[in-house]
Amino acid sequence: MNTKKPASGPTTLRDVAAAVGCDVSTVSRVLQNKGRVGAETRARILAVAGELGYQGNPVARALKTARSSTILMVVPQIENPIFASAIINAEIEARVSGYALLVAYDQGGAGAKIIEDISRSSMIEGVVIASYDDDDRMRQTLASTDRPHVIINRVLPGDAHCIAMDTQSAARIGTAHLIGLGHRRIGHLAGRLGRFNGESRRRGWADAMAAAGLAAEEDLVAEARYDPDRVPAAVDALLAAGATAIHAATLLTGAAAIARLHTLGLRVPDDVSVVTMHDDLLARVVYPDVTTVALPTEEMGRAAVKRLVGQIEGTAGEGEGVVLLAPGELIVRGSAAPPKS
Numbered sequence: 001m002n003t004k005k006p007a008s009g010p011t012t013l014r015d016v017a018a019a020v021g022c023d024v025s026t027v028s029r030v031l032q033n034k035g036r037v038g039a040e041t042r043a044r045i046l047a048v049a050g051e052l053g054y055q056g057n058p059v060a061r062a063l064k065t066a067r068s069s070t071i072l073m074v075v076p077q078i079e080n081p082i083f084a085s086a087i088i089n090a091e092i093e094a095r096v097s098g099y100a101l102l103v104a105y106d107q108g109g110a111g112a113k114i115i116e117d118i119s120r121s122s123m124i125e126g127v128v129i130a131s132y133d134d135d136d137r138m139r140q141t142l143a144s145t146d147r148p149h150v151i152i153n154r155v156l157p158g159d160a161h162c163i164a165m166d167t168q169s170a171a172r173i174g175t176a177h178l179i180g181l182g183h184r185r186i187g188h189l190a191g192r193l194g195r196f197n198g199e200s201r202r203r204g205w206a207d208a209m210a211a212a213g214l215a216a217e218e219d220l221v222a223e224a225r226y227d228p229d230r231v232p233a234a235v236d237a238l239l240a241a242g243a244t245a246i247h248a249a250t251l252l253t254g255a256a257a258i259a260r261l262h263t264l265g266l267r268v269p270d271d272v273s274v275v276t277m278h279d280d281l282l283a284r285v286v287y288p289d290v291t292t293v294a295l296p297t298e299e300m301g302r303a304a305v306k307r308l309v310g311q312i313e314g315t316a317g318e319g320e321g322v323v324l325l326a327p328g329e330l331i332v333r334g335s336a337a338p339p340k341s
Contacts, residue, residue, distance in 0.1 A: 089301035171204025187238030294328030
């Protein structure tokens with residue numbers, strides 16, 4: 001199989017077909033996720049398309065079909081490593097499927113207006129909506145569009161088009177690691193309590209504490225939500241409660257917790273250990289590098305686009321429902337150690 005790139009110009013469907021040794025129509029069906037093609041052939045086509053750098057042409061497709069082939073993705077926090085990873089992988093999956101991905105920043109809960117404004121000026125075919133926790137705000141956002149949608153990073157009760165991560169299990173794994181090191185007063189630096197993600201992660205921490213016969217005391221929970229600016233006060237409260245270790249609900253707040261401990265003159269992990277969830281560059285560039293539980297953020301971004309394209313093109317399976325992606329492995333680094341004797 002020859003996968004040499006063409007001498008000049010962009011890679012075409014014909015180039016991919018020639019490299020694979022199949023018809024152009026077969027390549028087109030695979031890259032547009034239409035029709036039935038054998039699993040082995042499909043895998044070869046996708047692999048060769050990636051090697052040759054094939055990119056679909058949404059503009060040309062729109063002119064030909066009177067469709068935009070554009071997907072809108074609305075996120076509440078672009079700087080958050082989880083959303084950054086999901087965006088990158090959603091864009092890759094969209095491109096392979098012949099769609100363009102447009103990303104909009106929902107600042108202050110303006111998702112409904114963003115979708116309305118963009119829908120008026122563009123032919124958006126579907127929407128991926130990333131959210132933290134607010135059910136009412138999410139329903140208002142969904143009411144603003146009649147396009148197919150997929151919700152990521154949380155489960156909205158009553159909506160089947162949700163793809164989230166099992167962060168309760170991730171929190172349980174991270175907390176259990178601290179317990180295994182010998183910590184007994186483990187503080188939970190919480191997300192937004194009373195909402196899906198915040199409560200999932202708090203429950204995971206509490207599950208691990210209960211399994212070890214430890215009390216998940218109220219003063220060992222401090223709510224920072226997802227805001228690094230709230231972390232110093234929350235860390236101070238956990239230290240006042242006698243915490244020798246901190247489980248942070250997000251990588252961003254975990255890194256901010258380490259920064260606060262440094263400011264207080266405390267050594268990590270000699271004086272206080274920190275464990276969080278999600279593995280990203282940030283986990284490796286702070287000092288010390290962060291022990292964390294990997295999250296399937298890349299898979300979440302890809303799966304959301306696949307599900308949405310299936311809805312748009314009428315190929316979604318009837319049995320598709322809420323998806324909860326399992327966490328990855330515990331990655332042991334320098335931020336956690338046994339407590340001081």
